Amino acid sequence: MLEGIDLSLVNWSRAQFALTAMYHWLFVPLTLGLGFIIAIMETIYVRTGIPEWKKTTKFWMKLFGINFAIGVSTGIILEFEFGTNWSNYSWFVGDIFGAPLAIEGIMAFFMESTFIAIMFFGWNKVSKKFHLASTWLTAIGANLSALWILVANSWMQSPVGMHFNPDTARNEMGNFWEVLLSPVAINKFLHTVTSAFVLAAIFVIGISAWFLLRNRHVVFSKKSIKIASIFGLAASIFLAWTGDGSAYQVAQKQPMKLAAMEGLYHGKEGAGIVVVGALNPNKEYNNSDDAMIFKVEVPKALSFLGYRNADAFVPGIADIINGGYTYTDKEGNLQTALSFDEKVKRGKIAIQALADYKKAKDANNDSAAVANKRLLDNNFAYFGYGYLNKPESIIPNVPLTFYSFHIMVALAGWFMVIFAGALFFLWKNKLEKQRLFLRLSFLSIPLAYVASQCGWIVAEVGRQPWVIQDIMPTAAAISRIDTTAVKITFFLFLIVFTALMFAEIGILRKQIRKGPDLEDEPEKAV
Secondary structure (H helix, E strand, O other): OOOOOOHHHHHHHHHHHHHHHHHHHHHHHHHHHHHHHHHHHHHHHHHHOOHHHHHHHHHHHHHHHHHHHHHHHHHHHHHHHHHHOOHHHHHHOHHHHHHHHHHHHHHHHHHHHHHHHHHHHOOOOOOHHHHHHHHHHHHHHHHHHHHHHHHHHHHHHOOOOEEEEOOOOEEEEOOHHHHHOOHHHHHHHHHHHHHHHHHHHHHHHHHHHHHHHOOOOHHHHHHHHHHHHHHHHHHHHHHHHHHHHHHHHHHHHOHHHHHHHHOOOOOEEOOOEEEEEEEOOOOOOOOOOOOEEEEEEEOOHHHHHHHOOOOOEEOOHHHHHHOOOEEEOOOOOEEEOOOHHHHHHHHHHHHHHHHHHHHHHHOOOHHHHHHHHHHHHHHHHHHHHHHOOOHHHHOOOHHHHHHHHHHHHHHHHHHHHHHHHHHHHHHOOOHHHOHHHHHHHHHHHHHHHHHHHHHHHHHHHOOOOEEEOOOEEHHHOOOOOOHHHHHHHHHHHHHHHHHHHHHHHHHHHHHHHHOOOOOOOOOOOO
16 A cells, blocks of 8 residues: 555655654753752752852753753754654644644743753842742753653554544544543653653763762762762652553553563463563564573563553464454453454555545535545544555564663663662762772763663654554655655764764763862852
């Protein structure tokens, strides 16, 4: 059904969007988390009046500002790509996808931009409490921006609160609150921003550890590590809880993604979670080879986490393609899963019904239009399958999804060790003597970024081939533009984004090497 589409155009468009998104996410999480850490530090300063806390706040605020400025530029390009490279998608989603992004731009971004100016330049121009409020509102505004973007992304993963208008061939919003408050959106927002809090805490601890290794700014560093460790440990515990909620939603809404995350080709009752394992590169969904070369797993854990029942059946990749297993739908009714072939059949019925509906409307044949609209509505849930031909097309990149998921989880556990260890050594007043721990803390900074990127790889690669789950495949969403233009802009973006990344690293290094300005400065009464 996708005849005439240049697959190289699809792949290059995907590559360009992935490039932009991954570079953008290098900058965003530090902004989301560091904003709240700064706000906490300034709150301590306002409550205690101790000047060192003000200077501590101002140092981390400089690093926040450098990161924030570069993150905004990549985010703007990312939003423009929806119109340039994904115009079919932009048309098809109607006002659903655009509404959260519009709210993000009008409310959250302007709120963030307004108060960030006061946060940076209003230290001796406004009262302490007003400046503190501006810092908190900047942090909240940044996270509100993330909220609306993540709501839009969650709708792509699990479309709700909408209806399809056959007259315009667009999905239109039917219930804004259902879109905003869907369980998928809530879990994705909480899990994503909490992961950003963990990254920011690791960043603060790592930089402070670097100072301690050089016996510089010891008091400043220990204060920073204390705040970041408490903040990070609390965030890590919450991250585990939201991760459980996210995994549950994936099991309910995107079983193929869950199967790829665990390398599960053949479903079973009481399925376990793989703790450590290696995939068999020769495994196909329809052969009898073992899926894993080796594995260590927690028995029944996947069934419990995915279905809240330790003995529940978890479908594997082959089961999802072949169908026939039973599951409980969102209304609580027991259903039999359809096969890929049956879904394709129903998807093609929906596509043909849409075409016949338009013909009937053009011919003023109201009875035929009503009949075809009913047929379209009854099969619309599988609309996207009508564009697919091969069962393999609904299988995401299993190795990339599997290893990204397990690296992310393992690193999350490591970060909890760092937070707990830092608090323990602070309590024992031995932190500056723990040279190995301080080195590991510093080296954990890039690992935090690896974990963050892995999370998005799982989320986005794991849902392929869908740009809107079950409704629109990625290949049907692209703009019909020249592939050469996409290739050229891909490499241009690669050069520009890489230059921005190295520029940020260079500026950050310069500011970090300079260190906090701990010289006394006069306090101005306002």
